[in-house]
Amino acid sequence: MASQIWSGLASQVGSGLTSTSTSIFAPKGTPAHSIFSISMLVLSITTVIFLVVGGLLLYALLRFRHRRNDANAAQEPPQIYGSNQIELSWTVIPILIVVMLFLATARVILSTQNAPKPADALDVTVIGHQFWWEYRYPKLGIVTANELHIPVSDPKHPTPTYLTMSSADTDHSFWVPRLAGKTDLIPNRVNTMWLDPETAGLYLGQCAQYCGTQHAKMLIRVYADSQADFAAWIVRQQQPAVESSSAIEGQNVFQHTACISCHTVAGTIATGRFGPDLTHVASRDTIASGSVPNTSANLRSFIDNPANFKPGSLMPAMHLNDHDLDAVTAYLATLK
Amino acid sequence: MATHAPVTDSVVNSAPRRLVLEVLHDWVTTVDHKKIGLMYIGYALIFLVIAGFEALLMRVQLSIPNNHFVSPQVFNQLFTMHGTTMVFFVGMPVLFGFGNYLIPLMIGARDMAFPRLNAFSFWIASFGGLLLYFSYLGGSGLYGAGSAPDVGWFAYAPLTAHVFSPGHSTDYWTLAILLSGIGSIGTALNIVTTIICMRCPGMKLNRMPLLVWLYLVMSCLVFVTVSPLTAAQIMLMLDRYLGSHFFDTQAGGSAVLWMHFFWIFGHPEVYVLILPSFAFANEIIPVYSRKAIFGYPAMVAASVGIGFISLSVWAHHMFTVGMGAGANTFFTLATMIISVPTGIKIFNWLATLWGGKIHFTASMMFAVGFLFQFLIAGLTGIMLSVAPFDWQLSASYFVVAHFHYVLVGAILFILFAAFYYWYPKMTGRLLSEKLGKWHFWIFLIGFHLTFDFMHIPGLEGMPRRIYTYEADRGWMMWNMIVSSGAIFQTIGTLLFVYNMVWSFIKGPIAGPDPWDAWTLEWSTTSPPPHYNFAIIPTVESRRPLWDLKHPDDPDSHYE
Ligand code: HEM
Numbered sequence: 077m078a079s080q081i082w083s084g085l086a087s088q089v090g091s092g093l094t095s096t097s098t099s100i101f102a103p104k105g106t107p108a109h110s111i112f113s114i115s116m117l118v119l120s121i122t123t124v125i126f127l128v129v130g131g132l133l134l135y136a137l138l139r140f141r142h143r144r145n146d147a148n149a150a151q152e153p154p155q156i157y158g159s160n161q162i163e164l165s166w167t168v169i170p171i172l173i174v175v176m177l178f179l180a181t182a183r184v185i186l187s188t189q190n191a192p193k194p195a196d197a198l199d200v201t202v203i204g205h206q207f208w209w210e211y212r213y214p215k216l217g218i219v220t221a222n223e224l225h226i227p228v229s230d231p232k233h234p235t236p237t238y239l240t241m242s243s244a245d246t247d248h249s250f251w252v253p254r255l256a257g258k259t260d261l262i263p264n265r266v267n268t269m270w271l272d273p274e275t276a277g278l279y280l281g282q283c284a285q286y287c288g289t290q291h292a293k294m295l296i297r298v299y300a301d302s303q304a305d306f307a308a309w310i311v312r313q314q315q316p317a318v319e320s321s322s323a324i325e326g327q328n329v330f331q332h333t334a335c336i337s338c339h340t341v342a343g344t345i346a347t348g349r350f351g352p353d354l355t356h357v358a359s360r361d362t363i364a365s366g367s368v369p370n371t372s373a374n375l376r377s378f379i380d381n382p383a384n385f386k387p388g389s390l391m392p393a394m395h396l397n398d399h400d401l402d403a404v405t406a407y408l409a410t411l412k
Numbered sequence: 413m414a415t416h417a418p419v420t421d422s423v424v425n426s427a428p429r430r431l432v433l434e435v436l437h438d439w440v441t442t443v444d445h446k447k448i449g450l451m452y453i454g455y456a457l458i459f460l461v462i463a464g465f466e467a468l469l470m471r472v473q474l475s476i477p478n479n480h481f482v483s484p485q486v487f488n489q490l491f492t493m494h495g496t497t498m499v500f501f502v503g504m505p506v507l508f509g510f511g512n513y514l515i516p517l518m519i520g521a522r523d524m525a526f527p528r529l530n531a532f533s534f535w536i537a538s539f540g541g542l543l544l545y546f547s548y549l550g551g552s553g554l555y556g557a558g559s560a561p562d563v564g565w566f567a568y569a570p571l572t573a574h575v576f577s578p579g580h581s582t583d584y585w586t587l588a589i590l591l592s593g594i595g596s597i598g599t600a601l602n603i604v605t606t607i608i609c610m611r612c613p614g615m616k617l618n619r620m621p622l623l624v625w626l627y628l629v630m631s632c633l634v635f636v637t638v639s640p641l642t643a644a645q646i647m648l649m650l651d652r653y654l655g656s657h658f659f660d661t662q663a664g665g666s667a668v669l670w671m672h673f674f675w676i677f678g679h680p681e682v683y684v685l686i687l688p689s690f691a692f693a694n695e696i697i698p699v700y701s702r703k704a705i706f707g708y709p710a711m712v713a714a715s716v717g718i719g720f721i722s723l724s725v726w727a728h729h730m731f732t733v734g735m736g737a738g739a740n741t742f743f744t745l746a747t748m749i750i751s752v753p754t755g756i757k758i759f760n761w762l763a764t765l766w767g768g769k770i771h772f773t774a775s776m777m778f779a780v781g782f783l784f785q786f787l788i789a790g791l792t793g794i795m796l797s798v799a800p801f802d803w804q805l806s807a808s809y810f811v812v813a814h815f816h817y818v819l820v821g822a823i824l825f826i827l828f829a830a831f832y833y834w835y836p837k838m839t840g841r842l843l844s845e846k847l848g849k850w851h852f853w854i855f856l857i858g859f860h861l862t863f864d865f866m867h868i869p870g871l872e873g874m875p876r877r878i879y880t881y882e883a884d885r886g887w888m889m890w891n892m893i894v895s896s897g898a899i900f901q902t903i904g905t906l907l908f909v910y911n912m913v914w915s916f917i918k919g920p921i922a923g924p925d926p927w928d929a930w931t932l933e934w935s936t937t938s939p940p941p942h943y944n945f946a947i948i949p950t951v952e953s954r955r956p957l958w959d960l961k962h963p964d965d966p967d968s969h970y971e
């Protein structure tokens with residue numbers, strides 16, 4: 077308990093600076109930047125309104141408070157029933173503010189939603205699942221889960237990533253605050269959005285539409301890679317699954333349990349699609365949709381019983397014995 | 413009463429028991445608008461305590477990251493039950509309660525237009541609340557899955573479909589809302605008819621107290637909005653049990669259709685809750701400022717305007733579902749426009765204070781809290797109306813802070829003001845002012861600790877409806893502060909409950925008109941006799957008691 081509090085507070089102090097921040101006020105992509113500027117406009121307008129109206133209210137309350145020792149304390153104040161001039165002015169001024177704000181907003185809506193798509197944009201299909209993310213790169217033949225890799229986009233030669241989004245089950249929402257606003261993933265419906273990170277790095281986010289028990293641990297990790305790193309990542313992901321003789325025992329266990337009806341390992345008999353693709357699971361930093369680091373201890377514990385980290389996760393506890401558990405864990409760890 | 417007369421002989425023998433039963437019988441069978449009003453209020457207060465307790469549990473769970481105080485399943489049930497209860501079984505009934513109690517008194521009538529419908533509406537709505545909470549006992553049904561509903565208060569499809577919500581938890585939710593909706597429509601019908609047909613001689617529409625006007629608009633909104641909600645609930649039941657596919661996405665249904673149905677109810681619903689709050693402010697602020705309301709015609713026009721505009725803004729709750737740029741632009745504009753009539757109201761209250769002699773009673777202090785907090789809530793509303801800004805803020809803790817600013821900061825505050833103002837009329841005794849001021853300050857501190865700081869994690873990317881959060885996001889300190897405010901609010905509420913009980917027994921006698929007020933309810937005894945007025949009053953202006961008290965300078969000269 078105490079250690080939880082301290083580590084939490086420590087990261088509190090650092091969060092403005094660290095890469096784990098998800099503040100909308102630290103934008104790193106065009107959509108997030110344009111939202112940031114319009115939000116600054118709105119914030120200044122509303123602050124001014126608050127100061128003016130709040131100030132007048134405060135003044136009225138202090139100035140016109142009832143004073144008991146006043147000479148004519150018992151007398152009623154003069155009754156005023158209204159004034160057309162004043163009332164007109166506080167109708168017209170707000171209308172002008174609204175018109176101004178609306179025009180500024182309409183510009184941002186159009187420039188974000190109707191932005192022309194450059195020819196060398198990357199296409200990624202995002203499918204929301206209870207409680208993990210599937211990412212497919214149709215033109216590159218890559219399927220992966222939970223950790224999205226996209227290229228950094230140089231403003232002089234933009235290479236944005238266009239996401240085509242839908243859901244396999246309930247509603248979800250894709251939200252990486254430093255890159256863009258959120259877009260929902262809705263079954264039977266296709267939505268789109270785009271990302272163009274301006275600097276390389278890891279951008280965090282999480283599902284923002286309540287989707288069931290483990291909505292809280294449906295975390296998002298977006299890796300913005302430099303062009304070279306991204307090219308290298310593509311090459312690695314396009315390889316078929318590693319076949320290593322040292323893990324043959326674990327592979328046998330994997331292929332003789334129900335694992336294969338839910339998981340795919342490309343090039344093997346495992347072709348399930350209910351759970352995340354495991355072809356290169358060992359190349360990922362985290363498992364269970366960003367819940368825990370991808371260490372062999374965590375991997376083993378998760379396979380033993382997913383509820384150890386994610387109670388309510390749709391992967392059942394597989395009740396493997398210790399020996400098989402070790403073997404499967406060792407096998408998955410080779411799937412670089 | 414005559415039917416009870418023969419029993420009185422035997423009362424001597426078993427006095428206490430008979431008495432309790434008789435009193436109970438009296439309340440259960442009553443069709444008196446005042447008693448029904450009080451039952452609505454009492455029923456809402458009980459649910460307020462229950463739903464408040466649910467909120468407290470959620471705040472304990474969220475006070476630190478990765479907490480294990482409640483399981484994810486329980487947490488999801490908590491926010492669903494909390495939200496559903498607060499909107500349907502606290503907000504609506506307490507406002508209907510005040511409306512029921514006050515409207516006939518304020519328009520000089522002896523009861524509502526349809527007293528039996530009134531009783532029916534109350535009982536059916538209250539049965540809805542009981543049904544919702546029965547889910548904790550009986551919801552597991554045949555499948556052993558879940559008990560209380562866990563689909564969120566707007567129950568988005570397809571979470572409510574049979575595949576994702578087996579068992580009966582969702583059925584309890586649907587049926588509870590359906591029943592409460594029937595009650596709401598009945599009461600709304602009653603209020604509209606009463607206002608149109610039962611006004612005392614001389615009370616033309618433009619002489620009605622503003623409270624009555626606002627309840628008229630509110631009740632009309634209830635008609636137009638509860639109906640689509642009820643339709644949607646029936647469609648959902650058809651989906652779940654008779655194989656239709658309106659919202660069943662697995663079979664080609666539309667999740668977005670449910671959103672439209674829900675929000676075309678949901679947005680006007682927030683105005684159903686706020687209009688009566690405006691109504692209370694319109695009565696309380698002038699009396700404690702000792703001035704007539706400023707700009708009565710503009711206030712009426714603004715209220716009616718808000719009623720109409722609020723019907724055209726629902727999709728601002730759907731800015732992130734992938735509507736085209738055209739729709740997003742339209743709903744941005746419509747939403748921004750609604751801030752104009754809302755602004756007019758704030759300015760008119762300001763002008764009412766201006767030049768007055770403001771008495772800071774406990775009631776007025778809560779009303780002042782309402783003014784400031786509603787101002788802020790309106791301004792965060794404008795931020796959310798900017799669709800691109802909403803793409804970031806939607807479904808984050810910022811939205812949660814925004815609507816609690818309205819629901820707690822504005823509505824609950826003005827409700828407390830209304831209690832301090834009308835409790836003497838309802839019970840014949842004054843509430844303790846001293847306790848009232850303690851209640852105000854403690855609750856104010858708690859409110860601001862909780863809801864001011866709740867905006868910040870939203871801006872830092874914290875989504876709503878999560879049972880726990882990552883330690884490395886920097887949200888922890890804010891969540892601790894937010895949770896600590898809940899303690900103050902709990903203490904404040906307990907003080908209020910204590911004050912109500914204590915004053916009921918020991919409070920000073922109020923007399924008919926303790927605040928030197930101007931509307932008709934203060935012209936009869938406290939509490940009023942069940943026929944309200946021995947002689948039906950006749951009025952000549954908006955403030956009949958002002959005319960009586962100032963025969964040399966009556967309002968009727970100026971209107
Ligand atoms: C100036 C007036 C107001 C404006 C411009 C405004 C605007 C908005 C917008 C755009 C949203 C959608 C946020 C989102 O979900 O992404 C919202 C949410 C909400 N507002 Fe307001 N609002 C105003 C006043 C009110 C009032 C008077 C109430 C209540 C009595 C209210 C209660 C709510 C509630 C309950 C929600 C959230 C619903 C939910 O998602 O659970 N708002 N508001």
Ligand SMILES: [Cu+2]
Nearest residue numbers: 283285287291
């Ligand atoms: Cu989710």
Ligand SMILES: [Cu+2]
Nearest residue numbers: 679682728729
């Ligand atoms: Cu709304």
